[in-house]
Amino acid sequence: MMYGKSSSAVVAALVLSGCQSPEAERVTPPSLAYQPLEKHYVEPGCQRENCSEVKVSSLGFPDAPALSDELQRRLLALAMDMTDTAAVPPQEWDDYAEAFFARADEDSDMLPQFMASEAQMETSVYAQHDGLLVLELTSYVYHAGQAHGLPSTAFMVIDERQSRAVSLDDMLLDGQESAFQQALLQAHRRWMAEMGYDDQYVINWPLSESRNVAPLEDSWVVKFNVYEIAPYAVGQPELFIPLEELEGVAKPRYLGQ
Known part of the structure; x- marks a missing residue:
């Protein structure tokens, strides 16, 4: 009797295994780990009531440093002055802030009546599904004297299975x-x-x-x-x-x- 019960159990297990759908067998890949990254720069030596600022609210990937570098590069390029097509985007947050404040200082000397210059860069999770992580990169840059600031947006699509960014x-x-x-x-x-x-x-x-x-x-x-x-x-x-x-x-x- 014990032998018959064991055989039945084995057969049942095989039948159940064979009846599983492809969806049930599909293994969900682990999500790519990310963490917040915050930077805040204030124009050095500023004595005015309103000083120029650079704010960064982005993400970093502790297990995929190459993705962190790629995200930083894209966000810095997004926040560049679109009127200066010959300018080379900086590779580091500190370098961007230094260049931005250099121009802000010139603008404030010529146009002291205007608001202080500001640059904001942000990364947020736009969507995450089927092993894809879609980030929305945004920037807002205002230089003193402009009628309004310039917002810009770019998507960064990451294949979590391969830990790499993909293009169209x-x-x-x-x-x-x-x-x-x-x-x-x-x-x-x-x-x-x-x-x-x-x-x-x-x-x-x-x-x-x-x-x-x-x-x-x-x-x-x-x-x-x-x-x-x-x-x-x-x-x-x-x-x-x-x-x-x-x-x-x-x-x-x-x-x-």
């Missing part, structure tokens, strides 16, 4: 760049309709190609900076492409499959 080219199937741009065009038309814009608007603010893409669980979002496809007052438009429109365009890995 990595996410698209070979030869599907034009198909992606067509899907983006449809998303832009939907956005135009939602905003109530007419054809004249498109003439004044045409859609430009963008590689600033974040894969979400139900769609891809493509985000534009101010002045790219809309006036400053509109902010930073987000266009959404449903996953079904990306079938055969993007790799299944980035469609939650």
Whole structure:
């Protein structure tokens, strides 16, 4: 009797094992560990009531220092003066603050009546799913004398399984760049309709190609900076492409499959 019960148990275990779905067998990869990184710089020797500042609120990856360096590089480049195309982005927070304060000092001497210059850089988790960590990098830079500061945004998509950042080219199937741009065009038309814009608007603010893409669980979002496809007052438009429109365009890995 004991032998019969053991045989039945073994058979049952084998049957149950064979009936498990691929989803049940799929092993969820461990999430990439990250921790907050904070920096705050104040213009040295400033005696004014309002002094120029540089603030950083970002993330670091203790187990992936190369990713930490890549994130820092991207965030510093995002906060560069867009009017100075010849400038080389600094590689360290301290170097950025030093260069920023040097210009702020010149601006305050010429334009003492204006607000103090400021630069803010921030990283936040935009989405995390299917072994993907999507970060949103933002910066806001204001120089004394400007009508307003300049906000900028960029996504950084990290494959947690490989501990590396991936680009749009990595996410698209070979030869599907034009198909992606067509899907983006449809998303832009939907956005135009939602905003109530007419054809004249498109003439004044045409859609430009963008590689600033974040894969979400139900769609891809493509985000534009101010002045790219809309006036400053509109902010930073987000266009959404449903996953079904990306079938055969993007790799299944980035469609939650």
